[in-house]
Amino acid sequence: MTEKMLQDKVTLINGASRGIGAAAARLFAREGATLVLAARSDMTALVEELREHGSTVSSVTADLGDVADVQRVVDVVLERHGRLDAAFNNAGMNVPPQGIAEFSEEDFDRVQRLNHKGVFFAVAAQVRAMRAGGGGAIVNTSSIGALHANPMLPAYGTAKRAVNSLTASAAVTYGPDGIRVNAIAPGLTLTDMVRDWEVASPGIIEAGTAAIPLGRIAQPEEMAEAACWLLSDRASFVSGAVLPVTGGQGA
Numbered sequence: 409m410t411e412k413m414l415q416d417k418v419t420l421i422n423g424a425s426r427g428i429g430a431a432a433a434r435l436f437a438r439e440g441a442t443l444v445l446a447a448r449s450d451m452t453a454l455v456e457e458l459r460e461h462g463s464t465v466s467s468v469t470a471d472l473g474d475v476a477d478v479q480r481v482v483d484v485v486l487e488r489h490g491r492l493d494a495a496f497n498n499a500g501m502n503v504p505p506q507g508i509a510e511f512s513e514e515d516f517d518r519v520q521r522l523n524h525k526g527v528f529f530a531v532a533a534q535v536r537a538m539r540a541g542g543g544g545a546i547v548n549t550s551s552i553g554a555l556h557a558n559p560m561l562p563a564y565g566t567a568k569r570a571v572n573s574l575t576a577s578a579a580v581t582y583g584p585d586g587i588r589v590n591a592i593a594p595g596l597t598l599t600d601m602v603r604d605w606e607v608a609s610p611g612i613i614e615a616g617t618a619a620i621p622l623g624r625i626a627q628p629e630e631m632a633e634a635a636c637w638l639l640s641d642r643a644s645f646v647s648g649a650v651l652p653v654t655g656g657q658g659a
Contacts, residue, residue, distance in 0.1 A: 411440075412438070412439045412440035413439040413440070413636055413637065413639075413640035413641075413642060414436050414439040414440050414441035414494065414636065414639060414640055415439070415440035415441075416440060416441075416442065417440070417441050417442065417493040417494050417639070418441075418442045418444075418485065418489040418490075418491050418492055418493045418494070419436055419441040419442065419443055419444070419493060419494040419495070419496070419639065420443075420444050420446065420481065420482070420485050420492060420494070420495040420496070420534070421433055421436065421443065421444075421445050421446065421495075421496045421498060422446045422447075422472050422478075422481065422495070422496065422497045422498055422499045422526075422530055423446070423447055423472060423497070423498035423499030423500060423549075424445035424446060424447050424451060424454070424467070424498070425445075425447035425448070425449035425450075425451050425454070426449070426599070426600055427597075427599035427600055427601065427628050428498055428549065428594065428597065428599060428628045428631045428632060428635075429445075429447065429496075429498040429499070430454060430628070431627075431628035431629045431631070431632040432496055432498065432631075432632040432635055432636070433445055433454060433458065433465070434457075434458065434629075434632075435629065435632040435633065435636055436496075436632075436636060436639075437458045437461065437463035437465060438461075439636055439640075441463075441494070442464045442465075442489060443458070443463065443464065443465040443466070444465075444466055444467070444468060444481075444484065444485045444488065444489070445465065445466070445467040445468070446467070446468050446469075446470050446472060446481045446499075447467075447469070447470070447472070447499070448469065448470065448471055448472065449469075450469070451467040451469075452467070454467075455467050466488060468480075468481055468484045472499040472522060472526045472530070473499075473521040473522035473525060473526040474526075475525070475526075475529045478526060478529045478530045478533055479529070479533045481530075481533075482530075482533040482534055482536075482537050485537070486537055491537070491541040492534060492537040492538055492541065492544060493538075493541070493544050493545070494544055494545045494546070494547075494639040495530070495534045495544070495545075495546045495547070496546075496547050496549075496635050496639065497526075497527045497530045497531065497534075497546065497547070497548045497549060498549045498635075499522055499526060499527075499530075500522060500523050500549060500601070501518070501519065501522050501523065501601070502519060502561060502564045502601055502604075502605070503515040503518060503519060503563070503564075504605075504608045505560035505561055505605065505608055505609050505612075506560065507559065507560065507562070508562045511562065511563060515563065516563045519563040519564055519567055520563065520566075520567050523564065523567035523568060523571070524566075524567040524570045524571065527548055527571050527574065528570075528574055531546060531548070531574060531578050531589065534546055535578065535582050535585075535587060538582075538585070538586075538587050539582065539585045539587065542586060543585060543586025543587055544586070544587050544588075545587070545588045545589075545590075545638070545639045545640075545643075546578070546587065546588070546589045546590070546639075547589075547590050547591060547592060547635045547638045547639055548571050548574070548575050548589070548590075548591040548592075549571075549591065549592060549594065549631075549635075550568045550569075550571045550572050550575070550591040550592065550593040550594075550650055551564070551565070551568040551593055551594060552593050552594065552595045552596070552652065552654050552657060552658060553565040553568055554568035554569040554571065554572055554593060554650075555593055555650075555652065555658055556658060560609075568593075571591060572591060572593075572650045575589050575590060575591040575648065575650060576648050576650075579647040579648030580648060583647055583648075588638075588643070588644075588646065588647040589647060589648065590638045590643070590646060590647060590648065590649045590650070590651065591649070591650045591651065592631060592634045592635050592638065592650075592651050592653050593650050593651065593652045593653065593654065594626065594631045594653050594654070595620060595626055595652070595653060595654030595655050595657050595658075596613070596616040596617065596620065596625050596626060596655075596657075597625065597626040597627070597628055597630075597631055598613075598625050598626065598627055598628065599628055602625075613625060619657055620654070620655040620656065620657045621655060621656030621657065621659070622655035622656055623655075624655070626653070626655060630653065631653055634651055634653045638651065
């Protein structure tokens with residue numbers, strides 16, 4: 409029998425309450441992980457669902473754009489399980505589509521706070537824990553919008569491109585400590601964020617799908633699969649990569 413990809417790995421998911429994060433929680437649990445889920449939203453129902461299937465899982469409520477809260481989440485993992493083996497930094501948010509000239513400073517700061525600053529300090533806290541424990545693996549959620557021009561989501565694209573740089577820098581810096589750091593760059597995926605975008609700009613899903621060579625929008629579970637592989641020992645020589653999960657868009 410093939411060993412599960414995350415068997416017995418103490419795994420943190422930041423941004424686990426919905427979308428890709430919730431899909432990752434379900435997949436990682438099936439793959440044998442011991443899970444701690446972090447989000448601002450209540451995750452009682454998700455935790456109970458996973459426990460009913462025999463998984464070891466708990467949650468912590470946190471503002472993942474706040475540096476102190478990001479550190480507290482890692483501290484909770486260490487208190488509960490004594491180590492941190494894997495982390496998926498998936499928390500993110502956006503504001504309605506608008507061009508650079510129309511962007512307010514308030515909206516810019518909101519986007520950067522969670523998508524860039526929160527991930528930066530999450531990686532810092534996770535690296536400290538993993539370095540003490542002898543190594544580990546981190547996956548950050550970037551975006552196809554960080555791989556090319558992003559005219560109507562410029563602050564989001566800026567933040568996600570910063571995540572790509574952070575991923576590369578952390579991989580090079582902490583590789584000698586046995587820590588791998590990678591990112592996934594999801595293409596158009598049917599999440600609540602994309603549904604909100606469709607409400608703000610009707611037709612965006614249809615237009616986005618037309619640009620995808622596979623001819624369909626992605627499901628959150630497909631992004632979770634990519635993250636799971638990167639966190640697993642099956643990707644043991646992969647570090648510093650930003651993996652496009654785009655259905656061929658941008659190839």
